[in-house]
Amino acid sequence: MKTEEKIIIAARRIFREKGKDGARMQEIADQAGINKALLHYYFRSKDVLFDKIFKQEIQEVMHQILATISDQTDFRNFLYAFIREYLRNIAPRRNVIRFVLWEADKKKDQFVNYLSESFQEHGFSGNPIIGRITRAIEEGEIRPCDPVNLVLSILGMSIFPFMAAPIMERIFTGLDFTDQAFIEHRASEISALIWNGVKPEV
Amino acid sequence: MKTEEKIIIAARRIFREKGKDGARMQEIADQAGINKALLHYYFRSKDVLFDKIFKQEIQEVMHQILATISDQTDFRNFLYAFIREYLRNIAPRRNVIRFVLWEADKKKDQFVNYLSESFQEHGFSGNPIIGRITRAIEEGEIRPCDPVNLVLSILGMSIFPFMAAPIMERIFTGLDFTDQAFIEHRASEISALIWNGVKPEV
DNA sequence: GTCTATACATCGATAGAC
DNA sequence: GTCTATCGATGTATAGAC
Numbered sequence: 001m002k003t004e005e006k007i008i009i010a011a012r013r014i015f016r017e018k019g020k021d022g023a024r025m026q027e028i029a030d031q032a033g034i035n036k037a038l039l040h041y042y043f044r045s046k047d048v049l050f051d052k053i054f055k056q057e058i059q060e061v062m063h064q065i066l067a068t069i070s071d072q073t074d075f076r077n078f079l080y081a082f083i084r085e086y087l088r089n090i091a092p093r094r095n096v097i098r099f100v101l102w103e104a105d106k107k108k109d110q111f112v113n114y115l116s117e118s119f120q121e122h123g124f125s126g127n128p129i130i131g132r133i134t135r136a137i138e139e140g141e142i143r144p145c146d147p148v149n150l151v152l153s154i155l156g157m158s159i160f161p162f163m164a165a166p167i168m169e170r171i172f173t174g175l176d177f178t179d180q181a182f183i184e185h186r187a188s189e190i191s192a193l194i195w196n197g198v199k200p201e202v
Numbered sequence: 203m204k205t206e207e208k209i210i211i212a213a214r215r216i217f218r219e220k221g222k223d224g225a226r227m228q229e230i231a232d233q234a235g236i237n238k239a240l241l242h243y244y245f246r247s248k249d250v251l252f253d254k255i256f257k258q259e260i261q262e263v264m265h266q267i268l269a270t271i272s273d274q275t276d277f278r279n280f281l282y283a284f285i286r287e288y289l290r291n292i293a294p295r296r297n298v299i300r301f302v303l304w305e306a307d308k309k310k311d312q313f314v315n316y317l318s319e320s321f322q323e324h325g326f327s328g329n330p331i332i333g334r335i336t337r338a339i340e341e342g343e344i345r346p347c348d349p350v351n352l353v354l355s356i357l358g359m360s361i362f363p364f365m366a367a368p369i370m371e372r373i374f375t376g377l378d379f380t381d382q383a384f385i386e387h388r389a390s391e392i393s394a395l396i397w398n399g400v401k402p403e404v
Numbered sequence: 405g406t407c408t409a410t411a412c413a414t415c416g417a418t419a420g421a422c
Numbered sequence: 423g424t425c426t427a428t429c430g431a432t433g434t435a436t437a438g439a440c
Contacts, residue, residue, distance in 0.1 A: 003405080019304070021223035025434065038406055040435060102221070102304045104369055112372045127373070148374050149391040156362030161354040167306055170314045171329070172350050189351040197395035205423080227416060240424055242417060 004042055006032040011053050016095040019102060020050050054103060055114055057096050062118035064089045069128055075136040076195055082129070083158060084187040090162050091183050097163045127151065142198040150198070157190045206244055208234040213255050218297040221304055222252050256305060257316055259298050264320035266291045271330055277338040278397055284331070285360060286389040292364050293385050299365045329353065344400040352400070359392045 010031035014023045025046055029039045043049040068085035071078070090097060104111040119126065133147040161168055165177035176182055212234035216225045227248055231241045245251035270287035273280070292299060306313040321328065335349040363370055367379035378384055 019221060019223060021221060024432090026432090035407065036434080037408080037436080041405075044435090046434065098304065098307065101366060101369075102300065104366075105300065108368055108372055111369060115373065146387075146391060148377065149388060150395075151374075152363040152370065152388070153359045153392065153395060156358035156360070157355045158358070160358030160362040164303055164306075166310055167303075167313060168354065170310055171317065172353075175350065185348075186351060186354070189348060190355065193352075193355060193399035194395065196400070197398040226414090228414090237425065238416080239418080239426080243423075246417090248416065 003032075003034060003038065006034070007039060007042055007049075008053070008056075011049055012057070015050065015053050016057075016099040019099065020046075023050075051110075054100070054107065055110070057100055058111065058114040059118060061089065061093060061096060061100070062115065063121075066118060066122040066124070066128070069122075069124075071128075071132060075132070075141040076191075076199075078132060079194060080188070080191040083154065083190050084184070086158050087162070087183050087187045087190075090159060091177060094162050094165050094177070097159060101163065129154070140200060143200055145198055150194075154190070154194065157193075161186070205234075205236065205240065208236070209241060209244055209251075210255070210258075213251055214259070217252065217255050218259075218301040221301065222248075225252075253312075256302070256309065257312070259302055260313065260316040261320060263291065263295060263298060263302070264317065265323075268320060268324040268326070268330070271324075271326075273330075273334060277334070277343040278393075278401075280334060281396060282390070282393040285356065285392050286386070288360050289364070289385050289389045289392075292361060293379060296364050296367050296379070299361060303365065331356070342402060345402055347400055352396075356392070356396065359395075363388070 007028065010028050011023075013031065014028050023046075025036055025039055028049075029036045032039070039049075043052065065086055068089075069082060073081070100111075119128070122128075124131075129151050130147050133142075133150055136142045137144055137147070162177055169175050169177060209230065212230050213225075215233065216230050225248075227238055227241055230251075231238045234241070241251075245254065267288055270291075271284060275283070302313075321330070324330075326333075331353050332349050335344075335352055338344045339346055339349070364379055371377050371379060
């Protein structure tokens, strides 16, 4: 494996776990199997290395998620498919989400820019979920509601439990957020809750 | 104001914003209007100071939240009252939540212990929300569902958007997570969504 | 490209005067 | 209790040989 690649992998691991301030260049070098000097040879400084990792993490998560979005079905199926894929992507990346959300506070502008870039790269103008919800309301697929609040709810239900998984697993003993069956179960629970909440009156 | 108090206030501010690793004893001393030596005189080390703050933050949030829980009404009102009070407490503490969730990963056992202590102090055995949901299901107030998943959803919808407020406000321009009207609106949106999702079939 | 050795800054913590 | 001054450890970054 190329040295640069080894560094990237090591840096990701350390940054995700300890954050920028807690990470040590020495530890990254150790885990990459090189020394500090070489680390600085490839990436001028800790700042440069961090920014690179930070950007990569966001882009990768966004790419995974946006690639699964499809407009081609009715809202109920769209909702379920989106949430299921969302959870499948987020669940194994609990550390990434936690890390990004913590660090993003200090780099708000960059963060939002990376999001916008991802949207554009996938051909979306603006938030694709908002768009789909708005259309569903217009076409009477669901009851009128506030699209933004609905998106906030979907994001919260999907992201939060997995982001806080290590803690949640200790509060609700017996849960295993890495178990595939649990992930699928949770996806259908979220979908059902939302669908019941927004489906048109009969 | 007493010196110790000034230190606590300053330390909270700094730790919330920058985390344990990012915080500097010098900055805490500066903001408390004293010097480093005196800071170490009151709290032996950074570790000791941090643990104290970490514990206080958790206990205070939990106390505020648990104090508002009342079992005395039907589930729909219980739900709305709880979420409304929950948001009112969480919204002005976005930094605390973000900080606690970030740091709790390294101190999982302490964190869960503090939670348990808070539950007990308020006379709850186990998670009070789980208990209320279970009762509601038994008594036919709501449709049968998985209480744990429902709690995860409630927590996610409530905590996540506010925890990520600075970012969300940039993604969904125009939102103001500190605005009282928005908070109340969001509380009723969450309640409505959940209630529609779990209310018994007519 | 990769290493050893080291410079330079900063941080947490302490000694000691008042 | 509060200060100034400073120590010792550690972190980022670089110089220079290979």
